[in-house]
Amino acid sequence: MLDSVTDLRSLLKDPALLATRAYIAGEWVEADDGATFDVRNPARGDVICSVPDLSRAEAARAIAAAEGAQKEWAARTAKERANILRTWFNLMMENQDDLARILTAEMGKPLTEAKGEIAYGASFIEWFAEEGKRIYGETIPGHMPDKRLTVIRQPIGVAASITPWNFPNAMITRKCGPALAAGCGFVARPAAETPLSALALAVLAERAGLPRGIFSVITSSRSSDIGKEFCENPTVRKLSFTGSTEVGRILLRQAADQIMKCSMELGGNAPFIVFDDADLDEAVKGAMASKFRNNGQTCVCANRIYVQAGVYDAFAEKLAAAVDKMRVGDGLKDGVDAGPLINEDAVGKVEQHIQDVLDHGGQVLTGGKRHDLGGTFFQPTVVTGVTQKMRVAHEETFGPLAPLFRFETEEEAIRLANDTIFGLAAYFYARDIGRVTRVQEGLEYGIVGVNTGIISTEVAPFGGVKQSGLGREGSRHGIEDYLEMKYICTSI
Numbered sequence: 001m002l003d004s005v006t007d008l009r010s011l012l013k014d015p016a017l018l019a020t021r022a023y024i025a026g027e028w029v030e031a032d033d034g035a036t037f038d039v040r041n042p043a044r045g046d047v048i049c050s051v052p053d054l055s056r057a058e059a060a061r062a063i064a065a066a067e068g069a070q071k072e073w074a075a076r077t078a079k080e081r082a083n084i085l086r087t088w089f090n091l092m093m094e095n096q097d098d099l100a101r102i103l104t105a106e107m108g109k110p111l112t113e114a115k116g117e118i119a120y121g122a123s124f125i126e127w128f129a130e131e132g133k134r135i136y137g138e139t140i141p142g143h144m145p146d147k148r149l150t151v152i153r154q155p156i157g158v159a160a161s162i163t164p165w166n167f168p169n170a171m172i173t174r175k176c177g178p179a180l181a182a183g184c185g186f187v188a189r190p191a192a193e194t195p196l197s198a199l200a201l202a203v204l205a206e207r208a209g210l211p212r213g214i215f216s217v218i219t220s221s222r223s224s225d226i227g228k229e230f231c232e233n234p235t236v237r238k239l240s241f242t243g244s245t246e247v248g249r250i251l252l253r254q255a256a257d258q259i260m261k262c263s264m265e266l267g268g269n270a271p272f273i274v275f276d277d278a279d280l281d282e283a284v285k286g287a288m289a290s291k292f293r294n295n296g297q298t299c300v301c302a303n304r305i306y307v308q309a310g311v312y313d314a315f316a317e318k319l320a321a322a323v324d325k326m327r328v329g330d331g332l333k334d335g336v337d338a339g340p341l342i343n344e345d346a347v348g349k350v351e352q353h354i355q356d357v358l359d360h361g362g363q364v365l366t367g368g369k370r371h372d373l374g375g376t377f378f379q380p381t382v383v384t385g386v387t388q389k390m391r392v393a394h395e396e397t398f399g400p401l402a403p404l405f406r407f408e409t410e411e412e413a414i415r416l417a418n419d420t421i422f423g424l425a426a427y428f429y430a431r432d433i434g435r436v437t438r439v440q441e442g443l444e445y446g447i448v449g450v451n452t453g454i455i456s457t458e459v460a461p462f463g464g465v466k467q468s469g470l471g472r473e474g475s476r477h478g479i480e481d482y483l484e485m486k487y488i489c490t491s492i
C-alpha cells in the first residue's frame with residue numbers, strides 16, 4: 001500500500017510530476033502562513049504527502065496574476081493558443097501512465113479507469129484547442145441606410161473553477177480547456193481530497209509554454225473561503241463548478257451579488273430503465289458500466305434501475321451474477337474492477353441507503369456489507385423490491401449500490417423516472433422504435449443514453465436540467481460560457 005510520497009514517486013517514470021506546492025502566477029509556492037494539509041490514499045487512509053493550505057490572500061494573488069496575463073494571452077492568435085494547448089495535450093498523453101498513478105493514489109479508482117480519465121481529460125484540451133479557432137462573429141443587415149451592424153465574441157476575462165474529487169483531472173480540463181482556448185485567464189481550486197492531479201497538470205502546462213500567471217492551481221482545505229474569494233473578487237468574471245447541488249446552490253447565491261456568469265454541473269439521480277423488449281444481456285452490460293463506473297462515484301451513474309415486470313426476475317439474476325464477478329481491491333494493483341470509496345462518509349451513505357431499503361421491505365440480492373479488505377472498501381451490491389418511498393429513489397447514493405424497482409407500463413416508467421428534482425442523465429434499453437422515440441422525448445434529462453450505459457465524450461454537450469445544473473460542457477457549445485458577445489453599431 002502507498003504510505004508516503006517516496007512510495008508514490010518510486011512508481012513514476014517522471015517523479016517531477018508529483019508536485020507538492022501550489023502553483024500561482026507561474027511560481028511554485030507554500031502558503032503565506034506555512035499551513036499545509038495531508039493528501040491521503042483512500043485505500044488505507046495512509047498519508048501520501050502534504051500540500052500548502054492556501055487562504056483567500058493567495059487566491060487573490062492568483063486571480064490578479066491571471067488578469068495581468070490575460071490581455072496578452074487573448075491578443076495572441078487562436079492558432080498560437082491552440083499550438084500551446086496541443087503541446088499540453090501531447091504531454092498529458094505522453095505522461096498518461098504517471099498521471100494515472102498519481103490520480104489512483106489520491107482518489108482510489110482502478111488504474112485502468114484512471115488511464116481512461118487522463119485520456120478523457122486530455123481530449124478536452126485537444127478539442128477546445130481547435131474550437132478556439134472557430135469563435136466566429138456576425139454581420140447583420142443594417143436597420144438604417146447609414147448603419148453597419150456587427151457582432152463579435154471576446155473572452156470573458158478571468159475564470160475560476162471549483163471541482164470535485166471523483167474526476168480530479170477531467171473536471172478541470174473540461175473547464176480550463178475552453179477558457180484558455182477562448183483567451184481567458186484561469187484559476188483552479190481542486191478538491192482537498194485530490195490536489196495532486198491538478199498540480200501535475202500545472203507541471204505539464206508550464207512545460208507546454210502556457211504563459212506565467214494564465215493558469216494557477218490553489219491547493220486549500222478551506223473550500224468555503226476560496227469559494228467566497230472567487231465569488232466576491234470583482235476580477236473573476238466566470239465561475240464553473242462541478243459538485244453537489246447543495247454546494248452549487250451556495251455558490252450561485254454568493255455569485256449573485258456580482259451577477260457573475262456561472263456554469264453548474266451538479267448532482268444526479270439517473271434512472272436506468274429496462275423494458276421487456278430490451279436485449280437483457282446488453283442491458284446488464286449497460287447497467288454494469290453505468291452503475292459501477294468509478295465505483296458508482298459519478299454524477300451520471302445509474303442511481304435507480306427500473307425493470308419491467310415481465311423481465312424483472314431474469315434481469316435481476318443476470319445482474320447479480322455479473323456483480324458477483326467484480327474484483328474489489330487497491331486500484332494500483334492489476335485486475336481490479338472497483339477500488340475503495342473516497343471516505344468513511346461515502347461508505348456511511350451506502351450503508352444508510354441499504355438499511356433504508358431493508359427497513360421498507362426490500363431485500364439484498366448480493367453484497368450489502370463492507371468488504372473484508374476493510375477501510376472504505378465495500379461489496380458491490382444489488383437490492384430488490386425497491387420503491388419510490390425509499391431514500392435511494394430520491395437521493396444520489398454515489399456508491400456501488402444497484403437498486404431494482406419493478407414497473408408495469410411505459411407511462412409508469414417515464415413518470416417514475418422523472419419523479420426527482422434532478423435531471424442530468426437517464427438511460428433506457430428497448431428495441432421498439434415507437435417506444436424508443438416516445439421514451440427519449442419523455443425523459444426530463446439533459447443527457448439520455450439509449451441502449452448504452454456510457455455517454456461521456458468531449459464532442460457532445462454534457463449537462464443537466466432542473467437541479468442538476470446550468471450550462472453545457474464539451475462539444476461546440478462548451479466554449480460559449482467563456483465568451484461575451486458584443487454588438488457593434490457603426491454609423492457611416
Ligand SMILES: NC(=O)C1=CN([C@@H]2O[C@H](COP(=O)(O)OP(=O)(O)OC[C@H]3O[C@@H](n4cnc5c(N)ncnc54)[C@H](OP(=O)(O)O)[C@@H]3O)[C@@H](O)[C@H]2O)C=CC1
Pocket residue numbers: 162163164165166189190191192193220221223224225226227228242243244245247248250251265266267268298299396398424468469
Ligand atoms: N454534475 C457533475 O458533473 C458532477 C456532480 N457531482 C456531485 O457532487 C457530489 C459528490 O461530490 P463532492 O465532491 O462530495 O461534492 P461537493 O459539492 O461537496 O464538493 C465539490 C467541490 O466543492 C468544494 N466545496 C464544498 N463546499 C464548498 C463551499 N461552501 N464553497 C466552495 N467550494 C465548496 C469541495 O471542496 P472540498 O472537497 O475540499 O470540501 C469540492 O472541491 C455528488 O452529489 C455528485 O453527484 C460530482 C461530480 C460531477
Ligand SMILES: O=C(O)[C@H](O)CS(=O)(=O)O
Pocket residue numbers: 166167170171242265297298299300456462
Ligand atoms: O464528475 C462526474 O461525475 C463527471 O461529470 C461524469 S463524466 O463526465 O466523467 O461522465
